[in-house]
Amino acid sequence: VPHGERVAFAGRGPPDGATARVRLTLRHVEDPDERAVVMVDLGRAGVFRVPLWTGSAAAGTPATGSSPPKVQIRKRQSTLRVPAVVTVELRNRVAVVTITPGVPSLSDDDSSGGSPEDLRTIQGELRVGLLSVALLTEGGDPATTSAAAGAAGASGASAPPGSAAGVGRRRRREAFTVSLAGLCVDVNQSARRRDVDFQIRDVQVDLQNPTRDVVLKNTTRPFLQTHSQRDDVRTLDVHLKQMQLTFGELEVSVTGALLEQARLLRRSLAP
Numbered sequence: 001v002p003h004g005e006r007v008a009f010a011g012r013g014p015p016d017g018a019t020a021r022v023r024l025t026l027r028h029v030e031d032p033d034e035r036a037v038v039m040v041d042l043g044r045a046g047v048f049r050v051p052l053w054t055g056s057a058a059a060g061t062p063a064t065g066s067s068p069p070k071v072q073i074r075k076r077q078s079t080l081r082v083p084a085v086v087t088v089e090l091r092n093r094v095a096v097v098t099i100t101p102g103v104p105s106l107s108d109d110d111s112s113g114g115s116p117e118d119l120r121t122i123q124g125e126l127r128v129g130l131l132s133v134a135l136l137t138e139g140g141d142p143a144t145t146s147a148a149a150g151a152a153g154a155s156g157a158s159a160p161p162g163s164a165a166g167v168g169r170r171r172r173r174e175a176f177t178v179s180l181a182g183l184c185v186d187v188n189q190s191a192r193r194r195d196v197d198f199q200i201r202d203v204q205v206d207l208q209n210p211t212r213d214v215v216l217k218n219t220t221r222p223f224l225q226t227h228s229q230r231d232d233v234r235t236l237d238v239h240l241k242q243m244q245l246t247f248g249e250l251e252v253s254v255t256g257a258l259l260e261q262a263r264l265l266r267r268s269l270a271p
Contacts, residue, residue: 003029019043026050026099028082036078038086042095044192044231050084050099053077121190128183135176137209137264175261176215177206182222193231200224207258215258220248 001007014020020042028034036050054077082101089096182201187194203223205216229242 020095022097024086024097024099026080026084028080034080034082036080036084040086040088040097042088042097045088045090048086048088050080050086051078052083053079053081122187122194123189124185124187126183126185129181131180131183133178133180134174135178135265136172137175137261137268138172174208175265177208179204179206193229196226196228196230198224198226207255207261209261211257213253213255213257215253215255216250218248218250222246223248223250 009022022040022042024038024040026036026038034053036052038048038050040048085100085102087098087100089098180200180203182199184197184199184201186197189195200223201221203216203218204214207213207215225244225246227242227244228240231241
């Protein structure tokens with residue numbers, strides 16, 4: 001590809017499980033003998049430094065400005081003397097590779113080691129023994145509300161604000177209690193990869209009103225276990241290489257009281 005021009009390449013891509021890579025051969029415009037070979041991963045955004053010629057004076061290094069010896073340099077060894085940078089960007093699932101002369105900054109260079117690599121490394125763990133959430137509904141006991149409304153209808157008058165029917169419509173009750181036990185989140189992130197493990201050991205949903213009942217509970221552990229692996233952690237174009245979801249066995253109890261409380265809950269959550 002001549003300097004300053006753009007060329008588009010397309011293909012079927014690598015097989016499942018393989019990583020898409022491209023092999024670039026960089027040559028100096030004025031001296032074709034100066035060249036370097038770079039393997040670029042197309043599934044990850046980053047900035048990479050092109051390797052330069054690392055000859056030594058003892059091995060017969062030529063003077064400054066002359067070409068490196070052709071016989072003493074191996075075929076795969078870089079003979080390039082001009083620093084260059086390869087930048088990979090992901091735009092709508094398309095890899096854009098740009099080659100520019102110069103030296104990358106320390107914060108953007110993916111091929112250098114040291115502190116930038118440590119700054120992008122994250123290891124975290126979060127554990128919660130028990131978490132309970134109460135779901136409230138507006139409305140009284142259906143039997144009490146119906147009886148009060150029937151009495152008001154028989155007298156031919158609407159229920160006053162302080163009556164049992166008026167209070168019942170505005171009363172808040174705890175309809176369900178959702179309990180989660182054994183929550184655990186593990187995050188391991190490096191410069192090129194992020195692994196997240198999430199687990200819920202036990203789950204239980206209790207009906208609190210008008211009668212107490214267990215409407216959902218897991219019978220095998222864990223209730224939920226997930227694992228996700230993301231290759232590129234530096235771009236907004238999220239690419240999950242692997243995602244696993246594992247559910248345990250559940251027992252569910254469906255009754256008329258459950259359906260009535262679910263209806264009230266849906267009405268209470270409606271804007």
